[in-house]
Amino acid sequence: MSHTTQDGGVAVSAIPSPDEGPTAAQLAAAYGLAVSGARPSLAEYVRQLWGRRHFILAFSQAKLTAQYSQAKLGQLWQVATPLLNAGVYYFIFGVILHASRGLSQDVYIPFLVTGVFVFTFTQSSIMSGVRAISGNLGLVRALHFPRASLPISFSLQQLQQLLFSMIVMFVVAIGFGSGPSLSWLLIVPVLVLQFLFNTGLALIVARLGAKTPDLAQLMPFVLRTWMYTSGVMFSISKMMEGRSELAVRLLQVNPAAVYMDLMRYALIDGYGASNLPPHVWAIALFWAVVVFAGGFVFFWKAEERYGRG
Amino acid sequence: MAEQPHDLATGARRPTVIADDLHIVYRVNGARSGRDGATAALSRIVRRGSGDEARGVRRVQAVRGVSFVAHRGEAIGLIGSNGSGKSTLLRAVAGLLPAERGKVYTDGQPSLLGVNAALMNDLTGERNVILGGLAMGMSREQIKERYQEIVDFSGINEKGDFITLPMRTYSSGMAARLRFSIAAAKDHDVLMIDEALATGDRGFQKRSEDRIRELRKQAGTVFLVSHNNKSIRDTCDRVLWLERGELRMDGPTDEVLREYEKFTGK
Numbered sequence: 001m002s003h004t005t006q007d008g009g010v011a012v013s014a015i016p017s018p019d020e021g022p023t024a025a026q027l028a029a030a031y032g033l034a035v036s037g038a039r040p041s042l043a044e045y046v047r048q049l050w051g052r053r054h055f056i057l058a059f060s061q062a063k064l065t066a067q068y069s070q071a072k073l074g075q076l077w078q079v080a081t082p083l084l085n086a087g088v089y090y091f092i093f094g095v096i097l098h099a100s101r102g103l104s105q106d107v108y109i110p111f112l113v114t115g116v117f118v119f120t121f122t123q124s125s126i127m128s129g130v131r132a133i134s135g136n137l138g139l140v141r142a143l144h145f146p147r148a149s150l151p152i153s154f155s156l157q158q159l160q161q162l163l164f165s166m167i168v169m170f171v172v173a174i175g176f177g178s179g180p181s182l183s184w185l186l187i188v189p190v191l192v193l194q195f196l197f198n199t200g201l202a203l204i205v206a207r208l209g210a211k212t213p214d215l216a217q218l219m220p221f222v223l224r225t226w227m228y229t230s231g232v233m234f235s236i237s238k239m240m241e242g243r244s245e246l247a248v249r250l251l252q253v254n255p256a257a258v259y260m261d262l263m264r265y266a267l268i269d270g271y272g273a274s275n276l277p278p279h280v281w282a283i284a285l286f287w288a289v290v291v292f293a294g295g296f297v298f299f300w301k302a303e304e305r306y307g308r309g
Numbered sequence: 310m311a312e313q314p315h316d317l318a319t320g321a322r323r324p325t326v327i328a329d330d331l332h333i334v335y336r337v338n339g340a341r342s343g344r345d346g347a348t349a350a351l352s353r354i355v356r357r358g359s360g361d362e363a364r365g366v367r368r369v370q371a372v373r374g375v376s377f378v379a380h381r382g383e384a385i386g387l388i389g390s391n392g393s394g395k396s397t398l399l400r401a402v403a404g405l406l407p408a409e410r411g412k413v414y415t416d417g418q419p420s421l422l423g424v425n426a427a428l429m430n431d432l433t434g435e436r437n438v439i440l441g442g443l444a445m446g447m448s449r450e451q452i453k454e455r456y457q458e459i460v461d462f463s464g465i466n467e468k469g470d471f472i473t474l475p476m477r478t479y480s481s482g483m484a485a486r487l488r489f490s491i492a493a494a495k496d497h498d499v500l501m502i503d504e505a506l507a508t509g510d511r512g513f514q515k516r517s518e519d520r521i522r523e524l525r526k527q528a529g530t531v532f533l534v535s536h537n538n539k540s541i542r543d544t545c546d547r548v549l550w551l552e553r554g555e556l557r558m559d560g561p562t563d564e565v566l567r568e569y570e571k572f573t574g575k
Contacts, residue, residue, distance in 0.1 A: 023329075024327050024328075024329030024330075024376065024378075024412070024414065025329070025412070025414075027324060027327055027378065027414075028324075028327050028414035031323060031324050031416065032416070033324065033325075033326075033327060033414035033415055033416050034414065034415065034416075035412055035413065035414055036326075036401075036402060036403065036404035036412075036413040036414065036415040036419065037401075037403075037404025037405065037406075037407060037408075037413070038404075052443075052446070054443050054448070054449055055440075055443035055444055055446075058439060058440050058443050059427075059440065059443075059444070062429055062432055062436060062440050063429075065431070065432060065436075066429045066430075066431035066432055069431040069432070069475060070431065136426075138425075138426035139426040139427055139444075140405070141400055141405045141406060141426075142405065142421055142423055142424070142425070142426040142427070143405075143420075143421070143424065143426065143427060143444050143445060143446075144403070144404070144405070144418060144420065144446065145444070145446065213338070304407055305407050306407075307405055307406055307407065
């Protein structure tokens with residue numbers, strides 16, 4: 001049992017005698033042991049996270065595939081689900097409620113479909129973010145990885161979900177006379193910015209949800225309120241005609257409204273720049289950077305505490 | 310309280326894990342004894358108080374003040390009755406469960422043997438091998454290299470091409486074999502093995518015991534949680550005995566097991 005390892009002899013001088021009773025910390029320091037489960041520095045954390053990029057991507061794809069693996073139509077549901085969603089919203093808001101006010105039918109339907117998909121992207125990123133830690137405690141308590149992998153992975157899953165929905169969006173847009181044009185290229189920066197924004201929010205709610213799982217019960221109500229004030233089914237500028245400029249602008253700088261309107265502007269021919277608030281790209285960039293950076297640091301600050309029961 | 314490990318002074322050996330007065334507490338929501346209806350929950354919220362108890366959170370002290378030093382080359386068994394805190398202690402040493410009080414110092418990153426939590430039943434065995442490997446921190450190249458080895462070891466494909474079927478279609482034995490094969494594919498610095506991992510039929514049990522022995526040789530320090538005194542005796546040279554979260558005894562395997570068997574009345 002008392003075999004001597006080669007490296008054992010090197011540090012002999014550092015070993016205190018038993019009478020002095022070295023504290024655990026002294027002993028640990030003498031042999032270069034580190035505190036288990038301590039939070040790494042922010043730079044080190046980013047490096048670790050980058051090292052886990054393959055896991056983050058694979059995990060998001062696995063979640064996406066697993067969703068429909070039992071269905072007979074299988075992965076076809078990735079496209080069918082958003083299509084049915086768009087149909088339901090069209091039936092309620094387009095046919096029954098006539099929410100199109102001020103927009104022609106050719107614009108309103110792609111307008112509505114785009115709005116629903118883009119908002120759903122943010123909505124489901126937040127909902128899965130709330131449960132990212134609290135719903136995966138088994139994983140958190142079994143394996144080592146930077147915990148931010150989970151909320152980021154879930155946001156990435158929603159991004160891939162949105163890419164499937166985009167197929168429906170393109171078909172609807174073309175069907176209502178907005179052919180592919182150069183402005184469609186703007187979709188890419190919009191997606192990138194919205195993804196950053198969503199991930200930041202997911203990181204924030206993931207930390208909150210890890211401490212207070214009740215948030216998962218509360219979130220749907222917050223999100224529904226947000227949806228109805230963000231102009232998913234109606235155009236803010238048309239709906240608020242005659243109201244004060246300030247009120248309209250306040251509604252328009254709402255990040256959800258910004259990303260939706262930018263996406264519509266990029267996609268739909270009849271939806272011109274007049275529907276966008278001034279400095280819209282700057283606002284979109286501001287929300288993305290501030291929320292992502294803030295959310296990342298906020299999440300990292302509690303890294304060593306995730307997994308506590 | 311147990312004595313400090315007897316060999317602090319020998320100096321010939323290098324510590325790899327130091328636990329210093331470790332306390333682990335689980336907080337359980339909605340598990341307070343007595344009334345547990347909605348009104349009770351409401352009244353608890355209304356009743357102001359900063360303590361956990363006042364907010365209806367029950368604290369379960371799973372590990373209380375455990376200290377020990379483990380050295381390179383040691384194989385340490387953890388014994389104790391159900392719920393004595395063995396698995397919790399392992400998780401805390403691995404840095405997966407934050408400590409309430411006290412600290413754990415480790416050399417490198419201790420890892421638990423097991424990937425069950427990362428695998429998804431709806432995915433094929435093939436994708437689970439990749440996902441599990443990535444979750445354990447292996448690179449894509451490492452997984453590609455070991456893929457065939459993992460599949461062969463699990464023996465999943467002995468009865469046909471099962472690796473391309475979703476894991477939910479596997480029998481429980483097959484699934485357990487694949488899980489073990491994935492988990493055992495990685496080499497570890499400080500390895501922690503929790504209970505009966507070697508499942509499946511007789512042949513597979515034999516294979517996995519051999520594999521654990523191999524892993525133990527590569528790992529610097531091994532912790533083994535088991536209720537099987539024989540496997541502890543076979544593999545460990547030192548045993549920690551936990552009871553109610555406290556370290557009751559720490560010493561050479563024979564000594565501790567003798568006391569433990571007396572205690573359990575065997």
